[in-house]
Amino acid sequence: MKNKKFLFRLRTSCLLFILLGSSVFSKAQVNTEFRGVWVATVDNIDWPKKGDYNTESQKAAFIKLLDMHKLNGMNAMIVQVRPAADAFYPSPFEPWSEWLTGKQGLPPSPYYDPLEFMITETHKRGMEFHAWMNPYRAIFNINSSSIAEAHITKIHPDWFLTYGDKQYFDPGNREVQQYVCNVVKDVVSRYAVDAIHFDDYFYPYRIPGKEFPDDAKYQQYGGGMNKDDWRRSNTDSIIYKLSKVIKEANAKCQFGISPFGVWRNIDKDPVNGSNTKAGQTNYDDLYADILLWLKKGWIDYVAPQLYWEFGHKAAPFEVLVDWWGQHSYGKKCYIGLGIYRANSNTAWKDKTQLPQQITRIRNTPNLQGMIFFSSKSFDNNPNGWSDSLRLNYFSVPAKPPVFK
Numbered sequence: 001m002k003n004k005k006f007l008f009r010l011r012t013s014c015l016l017f018i019l020l021g022s023s024v025f026s027k028a029q030v031n032t033e034f035r036g037v038w039v040a041t042v043d044n045i046d047w048p049k050k051g052d053y054n055t056e057s058q059k060a061a062f063i064k065l066l067d068m069h070k071l072n073g074m075n076a077m078i079v080q081v082r083p084a085a086d087a088f089y090p091s092p093f094e095p096w097s098e099w100l101t102g103k104q105g106l107p108p109s110p111y112y113d114p115l116e117f118m119i120t121e122t123h124k125r126g127m128e129f130h131a132w133m134n135p136y137r138a139i140f141n142i143n144s145s146s147i148a149e150a151h152i153t154k155i156h157p158d159w160f161l162t163y164g165d166k167q168y169f170d171p172g173n174r175e176v177q178q179y180v181c182n183v184v185k186d187v188v189s190r191y192a193v194d195a196i197h198f199d200d201y202f203y204p205y206r207i208p209g210k211e212f213p214d215d216a217k218y219q220q221y222g223g224g225m226n227k228d229d230w231r232r233s234n235t236d237s238i239i240y241k242l243s244k245v246i247k248e249a250n251a252k253c254q255f256g257i258s259p260f261g262v263w264r265n266i267d268k269d270p271v272n273g274s275n276t277k278a279g280q281t282n283y284d285d286l287y288a289d290i291l292l293w294l295k296k297g298w299i300d301y302v303a304p305q306l307y308w309e310f311g312h313k314a315a316p317f318e319v320l321v322d323w324w325g326q327h328s329y330g331k332k333c334y335i336g337l338g339i340y341r342a343n344s345n346t347a348w349k350d351k352t353q354l355p356q357q358i359t360r361i362r363n364t365p366n367l368q369g370m371i372f373f374s375s376k377s378f379d380n381n382p383n384g385w386s387d388s389l390r391l392n393y394f395s396v397p398a399k400p401p402v403f404k
Helices: 002-028 055-071 114-124 174-190 215-221 227-249 282-286 290-296 317-326 353-362 382-393
Strands: 034-039 076-082 128-133 137-139 160-163 166-169 195-198 254-257 332-337 369-372
Touching: 034 128, 034 332, 055 114, 076 114, 076 174, 114 128, 128 174, 166 174, 174 195, 174 227, 215 227, 227 254, 227 290, 317 332, 317 353, 332 353, 353 369, 353 382
Parallel strands: 034 076, 034 369, 076 128, 128 195, 195 254, 332 369
Antiparallel strands: 137 166, 160 166
């Protein structure tokens, strides 16, 4: 009887030691995983709040936002600093953003440099700061946007095209490409940003029944190419130029792109296309050949926006996460997750939807992390997902992948 008790205690002690040991080991090891959050400033989506033009209030709100994400286990902030040919920093090229001060061109009062402030506070918390810029959107809404006299649309009106209720830089204009490069170079040269980050807006999303009005430049520069190939070559050109400009200004600064989640449907490309039925795609509609940029090494990371659920009828999450893992060409790949979709339909009312997506990313080869859209979605802890990140999925701190 005594021997049985002794053996039972021995087995129990050994099991407890193994469990404690594995727990201590898992807590102690240093994980590498990109855990980012997009902070949209356009139309005051995430920060600052609409109508909040007080310097101290803006600073306090951004610190609160940072602390929330740090607590949840994030290690990178992707903050929009140039939403529409405007600036959240003192720029020699573009006016202060209307979403910072209420009127485009009006500096903050009391004066401060929001970009410098945000970088300092982000780095203070051991997080990366990626400066998110929109390359070609110039006027967010031609009917209501505040436009300063010093805005580039007033200085070079011939550089711009109106499509829908927005105005865009003409991607086929060589002077435009050089101008955008100058804007980016200025930021990389003056600020300690860890990356320059572009989203999915190159050529704009198609408006049914309306053609993007770039025929004049096509006739001038088309050089015998069909219009689709010419448009793609324009986008390739700006990406290549920016890649060189960024690395020359700061070799440690990364260049990342966050494209629409579908590169091309399989019916258009049986070899490289994904098994999806997306209404618009990067290659055929936005004229962004992401795979070429990855193959050529023009970008350091890609962050496809996979804002769909498992089993989606046109763009299933599981299909696309596997496809991007197979088409990252040795570059870092972070999956964009749509936490904003919480409770938007039956699939996103399922509390396991986001956790399952995180698990799928971690179990898919060639993927190194994720980025959540967007910051304000975390404020109310949708479906308890902030708790899940903080207490479970991101409970062990991680460092972002190192770039060489």
